[in-house]
Amino acid sequence: MTTTLPVTGDRFKPYDVVVGRGLLAELGTRVAPLVRGRTVIITDETVALLHGPAALASLQAGGVRARLLTVPPGENSKSFAELERVIDRLLDFGLDRRDLVIALGGGVVGDLAGLAAALYMRGIDVVQVPTTLLAQVDSSVGGKTAIDTPRGKNLVGAFHQPRLVVADIDLLATLPERQIRSGWAEVLKHGLICDAAFFDWLAGEGAVGSLGDPAALTRAVVRSVEIKSAIVGEDEKEAGRRALLNLGHTFGHAIEAELGFDEDALTHGEAVALGCALAFRYSAAINLCATADADRVSAVLAAAGLPTRLDQAGALSAVGLLARMAGDKKAEGGRLTLILARAIGDALVDKAVDRDAVLDFLRSEGAA
Ligand code: GLY
Numbered sequence: 001m002t003t004t005l006p007v008t009g010d011r012f013k014p015y016d017v018v019v020g021r022g023l024l025a026e027l028g029t030r031v032a033p034l035v036r037g038r039t040v041i042i043t044d045e046t047v048a049l050l051h052g053p054a055a056l057a058s059l060q061a062g063g064v065r066a067r068l069l070t071v072p073p074g075e076n077s078k079s080f081a082e083l084e085r086v087i088d089r090l091l092d093f094g095l096d097r098r099d100l101v102i103a104l105g106g107g108v109v110g111d112l113a114g115l116a117a118a119l120y121m122r123g124i125d126v127v128q129v130p131t132t133l134l135a136q137v138d139s140s141v142g143g144k145t146a147i148d149t150p151r152g153k154n155l156v157g158a159f160h161q162p163r164l165v166v167a168d169i170d171l172l173a174t175l176p177e178r179q180i181r182s183g184w185a186e187v188l189k190h191g192l193i194c195d196a197a198f199f200d201w202l203a204g205e206g207a208v209g210s211l212g213d214p215a216a217l218t219r220a221v222v223r224s225v226e227i228k229s230a231i232v233g234e235d236e237k238e239a240g241r242r243a244l245l246n247l248g249h250t251f252g253h254a255i256e257a258e259l260g261f262d263e264d265a266l267t268h269g270e271a272v273a274l275g276c277a278l279a280f281r282y283s284a285a286i287n288l289c290a291t292a293d294a295d296r297v298s299a300v301l302a303a304a305g306l307p308t309r310l311d312q313a314g315a316l317s318a319v320g321l322l323a324r325m326a327g328d329k330k331a332e333g334g335r336l337t338l339i340l341a342r343a344i345g346d347a348l349v350d351k352a353v354d355r356d357a358v359l360d361f362l363r364s365e366g367a368a
Contacts, residue, residue: 031062039102045071077112338350
C-alpha cells in the first residue's frame with residue numbers, strides 16, 4: 001500500500017511525500033509530470049551501484065531523460081569542494097532552470113544535492129529519493145539543505161523544499177542493521193516530541209520494525225513524516241516550533257563534535273538517542289518531567305540497541321560538551337537553548353537554560 005502525505009505551508013509550494021514499497025520502479029511515472037526538461041540523479045558511489053540502474057531504467061520508462069552524477073560516500077562530501085564539483089558538472093551537462101535534480105541517497109546526498117539545486121542558477125527543482133531510514137523520516141522532508149565547514153556541521157545551507165519526496169521502504173532492505181537502528185532513533189524522537197501513543201507502539205509491537213519488518217517500517221515512516229511535515233508546515237524557517245525536531249540534537253551534536261564526528265564510534269542516530277535520553281534525564285533533574293518517564297525513554301532506546309549513557313560514547317569532558325552546546329547554531333545570544341520535555345509526547349523549547357545546571361548535570365552523568 002502506498003501512502004501520499006501532503007506537506008503544506010504558507011510560504012512554500014505544497015508537495016507530496018509518497019511512502020510505500022516498490023516505489024523506485026514508479027519513479028519515472030511520478031517524476032514525469034514535474035519535468036519540463038532533463039534530470040540529473042545525484043547519488044553516491046555506493047547507492048549508485050545498488051539502485052542507480054533501477055532509477056535510470058524507471059526514469060527512461062517514464063519518458064524522462066536522465067543521467068547519473070556520483071559523489072564519494074560519506075560526510076566529507078558535504079564540502080565546498082564537492083559542492084563546486086557538482087555545480088560544475090551540472091554546468092557541463094548544460095542544465096537550465098527548467099531541469100530537475102533527483103537526490104538519490106541518504107542524508108549526505110540529500111543535503112548536498114538539495115543545496116546544489118538551491119544555488120544552481122538561483123534555484124532549480126529537486127526531488128528527494130531517500131535511501132536510508134534516517135533520510136526517509138527526517139532529512140528528506142522539510143527543505144533543510146547544507147554542507148559542513150571545518151568549523152562545524154551544516155553551517156552553510158539553504159531552505160529549499162523539494163517538489164516531491166519518494167520514500168521506498170524496499171530500499172531499506174540493503175541497509176546495515178546499525179543504520180536501521182540509527183534511523184529508528186529519529187523515529188522514536190518523533191513520538192517523544194508529540195505522540196505518546198506512537199511512542200507506545202514503537203516501544204511495543206512496532207519494535208520489530210527496528211529489525212527490518214517492512215510493514216512496521218512503513219507505519220513508522222508514515223507517522224514520522226506526518227509529525228515532521230505538520231511542524232514544518234507551521235514553521236518552515238525554525239522561528240519557533242520547528243526547533244522541537246531538534247530534541248536530543250543539542251546534547252547529541254555536542255557529543256558527536258567531541259568525538260570528531262567519527263561515525264564508526266557513534267552514528268548521528270546513536271548520538272540523537274543518547275541526546276534524547278539526556279534531555280529527558282535533565283528534564284527530570286529539574287523536576288519538569290517524572291523520573292519514571294525518563295527511565296522509560298532510556299529503557300526503550302536501550303531495547304532498540306541504542307546508547308543512553310555518556311560512558312557508552314567514550315570519555316567526555318563536561319566543560320567541552322557545554323562549550324559545544326553553547327556554540328550550537330540554535331544557541332541564541334549566548335544563552336543555551338534545549339528541547340526538554342514535560343512528559344513522553346510533550347516536548348518544549350527552553351531558550352533560557354541555566355548553564356551551571358547543565359554542567360552539574362553532565363558531571364552527574366559521568367562526564368569529567
Ligand atoms: N532535522 C530537524 C529539522 O529538519 O528541522
